[in-house]
Amino acid sequence: MSLEEHNGADGAQERAMGVAGINTADWASDLWRRGCERLATELPEQQFNTWIRPLPPATVVGEGAGADAASALVATLKVPNHFKRDWIRRQYAARIEAILTELAGRPTRLELALSAREPQGIAVPGVLPPAVTAAAVATPAASAEPSAALRPVVQSVASPIVLPSQAPASAKHRINPQLTFDTLVPGRANQMARTAALHVAGAPGVTYNPLFIYGGVGLGKTHLIHSVGNALLKDRPDARVLYLHAEQFISDVVKNYQRKTFDELKAKYHSLDLLLIDDVQFFAGKDRTQEEFFNAFEALLAKKAHIIMTSDTYPKGLVDIDERLTSRFDAGLTVAIEPPELEMRVAILIKKAEAEGQPMPEDVAFFVAKNVRANVRELEGALRKVLAYAKFSHKEISITLAREALKDLLSIQNRQIGVENIQKTVADFYKIKVADMYSKKRPASIARPRQIAMYLAKELTQKSLPEIGELFGGRDHTTVLHAVRKIGGERQKNTELNQQLHVLEQTLKG
Numbered sequence: 005m006s007l008e009e010h011n012g013a014d015g016a017q018e019r020a021m022g023v024a025g026i027n028t029a030d031w032a033s034d035l036w037r038r039g040c041e042r043l044a045t046e047l048p049e050q051q052f053n054t055w056i057r058p059l060p061p062a063t064v065v066g067e068g069a070g071a072d073a074a075s076a077l078v079a080t081l082k083v084p085n086h087f088k089r090d091w092i093r094r095q096y097a098a099r100i101e102a103i104l105t106e107l108a109g110r111p112t113r114l115e116l117a118l119s120a121r122e123p124q125g126i127a128v129p130g131v132l133p134p135a136v137t138a139a140a141v142a143t144p145a146a147s148a149e150p151s152a153a154l155r156p157v158v159q160s161v162a163s164p165i166v167l168p169s170q171a172p173a174s175a176k177h178r179i180n181p182q183l184t185f186d187t188l189v190p191g192r193a194n195q196m197a198r199t200a201a202l203h204v205a206g207a208p209g210v211t212y213n214p215l216f217i218y219g220g221v222g223l224g225k226t227h228l229i230h231s232v233g234n235a236l237l238k239d240r241p242d243a244r245v246l247y248l249h250a251e252q253f254i255s256d257v258v259k260n261y262q263r264k265t266f267d268e269l270k271a272k273y274h275s276l277d278l279l280l281i282d283d284v285q286f287f288a289g290k291d292r293t294q295e296e297f298f299n300a301f302e303a304l305l306a307k308k309a310h311i312i313m314t315s316d317t318y319p320k321g322l323v324d325i326d327e328r329l330t331s332r333f334d335a336g337l338t339v340a341i342e343p344p345e346l347e348m349r350v351a352i353l354i355k356k357a358e359a360e361g362q363p364m365p366e367d368v369a370f371f372v373a374k375n376v377r378a379n380v381r382e383l384e385g386a387l388r389k390v391l392a393y394a395k396f397s398h399k400e401i402s403i404t405l406a407r408e409a410l411k412d413l414l415s416i417q418n419r420q421i422g423v424e425n426i427q428k429t430v431a432d433f434y435k436i437k438v439a440d441m442y443s444k445k446r447p448a449s450i451a452r453p454r455q456i457a458m459y460l461a462k463e464l465t466q467k468s469l470p471e472i473g474e475l476f477g478g479r480d481h482t483t484v485l486h487a488v489r490k491i492g493g494e495r496q497k498n499t500e501l502n503q504q505l506h507v508l509e510q511t512l513k514g
């Protein structure tokens with residue numbers, strides 16, 4: 005069936021067809037954007053932010069060879085690891101499919117892939133043109149050169165990029181002058197990463213190259229790598245420093261691939277003194293990007309330029325990234341940023357309130373920090389609410405005022421978390437049966453999730469050890485105590501476990 009034959013179809017179908025004047029890349033990204041908007045209204049904010057928001061836009065193609073307008077669509081979402089894939093599949097896939105089906109006006113099947121191919125100009129069978137990938141649609145600004153008016157601004161801030169034909173394509177390239185070591189509050193959670201970053205800023209290209217920083221959302225990875233860029237530029241204003249998000253690199257590769265201008269790409273990236281690249285997990289499945297990044301990586305290391313990367317997981321946890329890259333990612337120094345501890349959260353609130361010219365008393369900072377634990381971005385959101393509330397009500401900042409300003413957030417937090425919910429969530433997460441939470445089975449694959457659930461039950465509910473033991477199949481309170489101590493102790497040393505617990509906590513508090 006030809007495109008023209010479908011021009012009489014309804015609006016959604018017309019757009020699915022990529023009819024004249026409507027760009028299908030825009031259509032796919034628009035579909036995903038609208039789907040996300042809908043999900044954001046349906047899911048608790050924390051769940052949306054944890055699971056859906058970080059995903060790159062879906063790729064959408066017609067299903068099957070010779071697919072026509074009546075056939076289903078396949079929306080492929082790329083997820084960075086097995087862990088997230090399984091979770092999203094269980095918790096959200098059905099709802100995402102239903103929403104996309106409704107918005108697209110055609111049955112839309114969801115696929116969760118650990119890999120996706122880059123657009124290589126190969127026509128995909130069916131009515132839609134070649135698969136529209138996240139790379140092509142996620143950063144529309146990247147496809148356009150900056151306007152003449154913008155260019156000098158970009159260059160004066162990011163100063164190092166001087167190749168006129170490859171001037172930074174969007175503001176994402178800019179080093180943000182606000183994100184410095186001075187404005188980054190230190191704490192146990194970022195101690196290692198901050199120390200390593202300071203070291204690199206002082207002597208780039210010498211040790212810890214590459215520096216690989218990983219951790220969950222909103223914990224300060226971007227802030228930290230900007231700090232290194234700012235520090236180096238302060239010392240050496242002529243240094244060639246580039247910050248960019250991994251998607252921007254993907255986009256540059258696609259653009260240069262289409263224009264066959266790989267020399268320009270090389271000139272741009274291989275000439276840097278410091279490359280700061282955020283969220284490298286987005287390279288998953290993008291072979292051509294990985295190849296170019298590998299080339300840039302080797303060229304930069306060979307001339308002792310420094311590379312700092314961030315990711316949501318450690319190098320070996322990256323999926324669908326060539327092992328020759330992941331092993332190189334790990335060859336310098338790999339450090340984690342953890343969720344901030346209470347004292348650090350308090351210090352962040354006090355410092356940021358001070359910077360806003362509205363000092364926050366310590367007791368109020370403690371109150372807010374105790375109630376907002378997920379990450380620094382959420383902490384900032386809570387702070388903004390409290391400060392705005394104080395300003396507009398012309399009242400002093402107090403605990404009463406903070407409670408009032410944050411009442412929506414607090415009512416969500418105060419929702420009772422039940423032991424049953426913990427058992428179900430943990431069982432889903434580790435793919436065991438809920439019944440195994442009460443069973444006497446002892447293999448490690450079951451016993452460990454059970455201990456984790458006991459630990460979370462103690463941490464997140466008011467239940468006593470004997471009560472928890474009872475709810476876990478009549479176990480003795482000493483068994484629960486052992487689990488609580490064991491998991492709590494391991495959490496301090498085992499970053500991967502700590503991250504898993506953090507995800508579980510966020511989901512349960514959702």
Ligand SMILES: Nc1ncnc2c1ncn2[C@@H]1O[C@H](COP(=O)(O)OP(=O)(O)OP(=O)(O)O)[C@@H](O)[C@H]1O
Pocket residue numbers: 183187188189190194219220221222223224225226227228352380381384
């Ligand atoms: N230790 C800190 N001190 C002060 N501000 C911080 C700190 N950590 C994070 N922030 C602030 O929290 C916000 C989120 O941080 P950032 O964007 O760096 O997180 P991220 O780890 O890169 O998250 P994502 O993976 O979602 O991009 C930023 O405004 C940042 O300035």
